[in-house]
Amino acid sequence: xxxxxxxxxxxxxxxxxxxxxxxxxxxxxxxxxxxxxxxxxxxxxxxxxxxxxxxxxxxxxxxxxxxxxxxxxxxxxxxxxxxxxxxxxxxxxxxxxxxxxxxxxxxxxxxxxxxxxxxxxxxxxxxxxxxxxxxxxxxxxxxxxxxxxxxxxxxxxxxxxxxxxxxxxxxxxxxxxxxxxxxxxxxxxxxxxxxxxxxxxxxxxxxxxxxxxxxxxxxxxxxxxxxxxxxxxxxxxxxxxxxxxxxxxxxxxxxxxxxxxxxxxxxxxxxxxxxxxxxxxxxxxxxxxxxxxxxxxxxxxxxxxxxxxxxxxxxxxxxxxxxxxxxxxxxxxxxxxxxxxxxxxxxxxxxxxxxxxxxxxxxxxxxxxxxxxxxxxxxxxxxxxxxxxxxxxxxxxxxxxxxxxxxxxxxxxxxxxxxxxxxxxxxxxxxxxxxxxxx
Numbered sequence: 524x525x526x527x528x529x530x531x532x533x534x535x536x537x538x539x540x541x542x543x544x545x546x547x548x549x550x551x552x553x554x555x556x557x558x559x560x561x562x563x564x565x566x567x568x569x570x571x572x573x574x575x576x577x578x579x580x581x582x583x584x585x586x587x588x589x590x591x592x593x594x595x596x597x598x599x600x601x602x603x604x605x606x607x608x609x610x611x612x613x614x615x616x617x618x619x620x621x622x623x624x625x626x627x628x629x630x631x632x633x634x635x636x637x638x639x640x641x642x643x644x645x646x647x648x649x650x651x652x653x654x655x656x657x658x659x660x661x662x663x664x665x666x667x668x669x670x671x672x673x674x675x676x677x678x679x680x681x682x683x684x685x686x687x688x689x690x691x692x693x694x695x696x697x698x699x700x701x702x703x704x705x706x707x708x709x710x711x712x713x714x715x716x717x718x719x720x721x722x723x724x725x726x727x728x729x730x731x732x733x734x735x736x737x738x739x740x741x742x743x744x745x746x747x748x749x750x751x752x753x754x755x756x757x758x759x760x761x762x763x764x765x766x767x768x769x770x771x772x773x774x775x776x777x778x779x780x781x782x783x784x785x786x787x788x789x790x791x792x793x794x795x796x797x798x799x800x801x802x803x804x805x806x807x808x809x810x811x812x813x814x815x816x817x818x819x820x821x822x823x824x825x826x827x828x829x830x831x832x833x834x835x836x837x838x839x840x841x842x843x844x845x846x847x848x849x850x851x852x853x854x855x856x857x858x859x860x861x862x863x864x865x866x867x868x869x870x871x872x873x874x875x876x877x878x879x880x881x882x883x884x885x886x887x888x889x890x891x892x893x894x895x896x897x898x899x900x901x902x903x904x905x906x907x908x909x910x911x912x913x914x915x916x917x918x919x920x921x922x923x924x925x926x927x928x929x930x931x932x933x934x935x936x937x938x939x940x941x942x943x944x945x946x947x948x949x950x951x952x953x954x955x956x957x958x959x960x961x962x
Contacts, residue, residue, distance in 0.1 A: 524609055524619075526619060526622060526623035526626055526627065527623070527627060529608075529619060529620055529623040530623050530624070530627045530628060532605065532607050532608065533599065533600070533601060533620070536581075536600055536602060537595075537598065537599060537600050538584060538585065538588055538595040538598060539595055539596055539628055542585065543581060544581075545578065545581045545582045545585050546575075546578045546581075546582065546730070547700060547701055547730075547734075548582055548700075549575065549578075549579055549582065549693075549697055549700075551694075551696075551697075552579045552582075552583075552688070552690065553579070553582055553583055553586050555688055556568075556579070556583045556664070556688065557583075557586070559686045559688060560662045560664070562686065563659055564684055564685055564686045565651055565652075565655055565663045565664075565665065565681060565684055565685040565686075566662075566663070566664045566665070566685065566686055566687075566688060567664075567665055567666075567681075567685050567686070567687045567688070568580065568664060568665070568666040568687075568688045568690060569666070569667065569668065569687065569688070569689055569690070569813075570668075570689055570690030570691060570813055571668075571691070571692070571748075571752065571812060571813035571814060571838050571839075572668065572748055572751055572752055572755075572756065572812070573692075573729045573730075573731060573732075573744075573748045574690045574691055574692050574729065574730070574813075575690060575692070575693075575729075575730040576639070576666050576690045577602070577639055577666070578730065579690060580600065580637050580639060580664060580666060581600065583637075583664075584598050584600060584635060584637065587635055587662075593634040593635050593662075594629070594634075596628050596629035597629055597631065597632070597633055597634035597635065598633070598634065598635040598636075598637075599620070599621075599624050599628075599633055599635070599636050599637070600637045600639065601620060601636075601637065601638050601639065602639045602640060603638060603639060603640045603641055603643040603644055604639070604640040604643060610643045610644055613644055613645040613646050614644065614645075614646045614647065614649070614650040616644065617638075617644060617647070617650050618650075621633065621636075633658075633661060634660065634661060634662065635661070635662040635664075636654070636661060636662065636663050636664070637664045637665075637666070638651075638663075638664070638665045638666070639665075639666045639667070640666065640667045641665040641666065641667050642667040642668065643667075647665070648680040648681055649680055651663055651665060651681070652680050652681060652684060655684060668755075668756045668812050689813075689868075689870070691813075691838070691864065691867075691868045692727070692728040692729045692730065692838065692839050692864075693728040693729075693730055693733060694728075694865065694868060694954065695720065695723055695865075695950075695951070695954035695955060696954070696955055698719065698723050698728060698733065699711075699716065699719060701730070701733050701734065702719055704716065704719070706955060716951055717933070717949075717951055719951075720949070720950050720951035720954070721932070723861070723950075723954075724840055724854065724857045724858050724861045724932075724950065725840065725844075725854065725857060726741070726840065726841050726844075727741060727744075727745045727839050727840065727841020727842065727844075727845070728839055728840070728841065729744070729745065729748060729839060729841065731744065732744050732745060732841060741841070742841075742844075742845050745839070745841045745842055745844075745845040746845050746846075748842070749814075749842055749845065749846055752812050752814050753766075753769065753770060753773060753814075754766075756811075756812035756814075757769065757805075757808045757809060757811075757812065757814075760808075761804075761808050763805075763808070765801075768796065768797045768801060768805075769805055769808075771793055771796070771797065772789065772793070772797055772801070772802055772805045772806075773805070773809060773814075773815075774846060774847065775789055775792050775793060776789070776806070776809070776815055776835050777815070777837060777842075777843060777846050777847050778847045779835050780835055780836055780837050780843055780856065780860055781834055781835065781836050781856055781859045781860050781863065782834060782835065783820075783832035783833065783834050783875070784817075784832060784833060784834070784835050785832050785833075786799045786802050786803055787799070788832075789802050790802060813838050814837070814838055814842075815835055815836070815837055815838070816835070816836045816837075816838070816863070816867060817833040817834070817835055817836075818833055818834045818835075818836065818863070818873055818874060818875050819831070819833055819874055819875070820832060820833065820834075820874065820875045820876070820877050821874035821875065821876050821877075821885050821887075831877070833875075834875045836860050836863040836864070836867075837860060838864065839864075840857050840860055840861060843856075843857065843860065844857075854900050854932065855898075855899065855900040855901075858898055858900050858930070858932060858950060859883060859898040861950070861954075862883075862884070862896070862898050862930050862950070862953065863884070865953070865954055865957050866884060866886065866896075866957070866961065869957055869958070869961065871886050871887075871888075871893075871961055872886065872887040872888065873885070873886060873887075874886075874887060876895070876918055878917060878918065878921060879917060880910070880913055880914035880917050881914055882895050882896070882897055882914050882915060882918045882927075883896060883897050883898050884896040884897075884898075885918070886961050888961075888962060892922045892924060893961055893962050894928065894960050894961045894962075895915055895918045895919060895922070895924060895926075895927040895928065896927070896928045896929075896930065896960070897911045897914060897915055897927070897928070897929045897930070898929070898930045899911050899929055899930075899931060900931060900932045901931065901932065901934070902929060902931055902934055902947060903934070911929050912929075912938065912940065912945055915927030915928075915929070915945055916940055916941075916942055916945075919940075919942040919943060920942055924942070924943070925942060925943030925944070926943050926944055926945070926946065927943075927944075927945045927946075928945070928946050928947075928948060928953075928960055929945065929946070929947045929948070930948055930949075930950055930953045931947055931948065931949055931950070932949065932950060933949050933950075934947050934949065935947055935948060935949055935952070
């Protein structure tokens with residue numbers, strides 16, 4: 524393929540002659556990309572399929588151009604999943620793309636290079652490292668599934684040279700923006716926000732799904748994303764031949780969200796058809812592409828922590844509903860999963876606490892606990908409320924903390940207790956105030 528053909532392939536997706544569609548702005552990611560790229564390091568963008576990585580990258584290029592940081596002709600976005608690109612040429616293709624850009628787009632060369640689905644190119648890590656050494660002024664962003672990017676070779680070749688950015692499906696503030704509401708507007712319709720909060724925990728938050736009005740299409744899109752993760756990010760990457768066993772383990776884990784799981788318990792649930800070794804391997808495989816997450820039970824003993832059950836969570840509530848219909852009437856489980864994703868999105872160190880009574884989330888920062896959080900959809904029942912409060916009070920005494928939190932669907936209250944106070948917070952407020960609670 525000659526250089527002119529390469530430019531013709533890339534042209535519709537770049538800003539050289541027109542402005543490609545950039546969708547609804549997700550300002551938190553743009554701000555973080557700006558901060559990370561300012562360091563001169565390579566930025567590695569990862570996240571579950573369909574979480575919006577490609578759109579965010581296009582938004583960032585547009586942001587640089589609008590801010591006069593670079594000329595449009597000095598940028599280049601490459602989608603390496605485009606079947607017209609000869610990815611089998613490995614790093615030779617990347618050299619040809621840069622040369623073609625300089626020959627036909629801008630003779631001064633590149634200032635910003637984005638390589639999407641970069642894992643398709645063999646040896647990309649070494650090529651990117653060399654470019655960084657030769658052109659320290661060049662902004663380089665690479666993107667793809669975490670299962671492909673976070674490899675041993677990446678860690679070896681780019682040690683100290685890269686910063687990571689994880690992209691998740693929409694958080695609640697982004698969900699509001701997608702529905703035309705500014706989350707920072709203090710005069711926004713509180714009734715509409717309350718209604719959207721209820722929808723948020725009961726639907727998929729993948730951006731394209733949120734923008735699709737047809738409920739049937741929404742479910743089909745989520746199911747397709749699930750199949751793509753299983754087939755491409757897990758089975759193909761790890762050469763899993765027993766696909767039926769992989770799917771059986773996955774659906775068993777999903778049916779357990781957000782509950783404690785063990786290898787033996789999962790094996791029993793599967794009727795002994797899958798070995799403990801396979802279950803353990805599949806659990807690792809499913810975490811890497813951000814499909815599932817496993818949370819350890821807190822203990823200062825490594826051995827005890829490894830022996831204790833782990834709680835399992837999923838990246839998207841719509842995915843839970845599409846794969847396992849048991850969640851359709853259990854808003855409490857959906858609420859807890861949503862709170863976990865809010866915490867995981869922020870990158871907090873999260874544990875389950877089990878000390879006579881359970882606390883859903885113990886947030887740890889450095890060498891000290893930062894927050895204690897329970898999740899309960901409805902605390903109007905006195906016994907339910909007492910259970911949530913008693914677990915938090917016990918933990919507050921253990922860690923010498925003076926506050927705890929219960930995230931609810933709609934209830935709000937501040938309860939004084941001998942240890943300090945426990946706040947009951949509706950999800951719509953929690954989701955917009957996570958940092959206030961967890962630092």
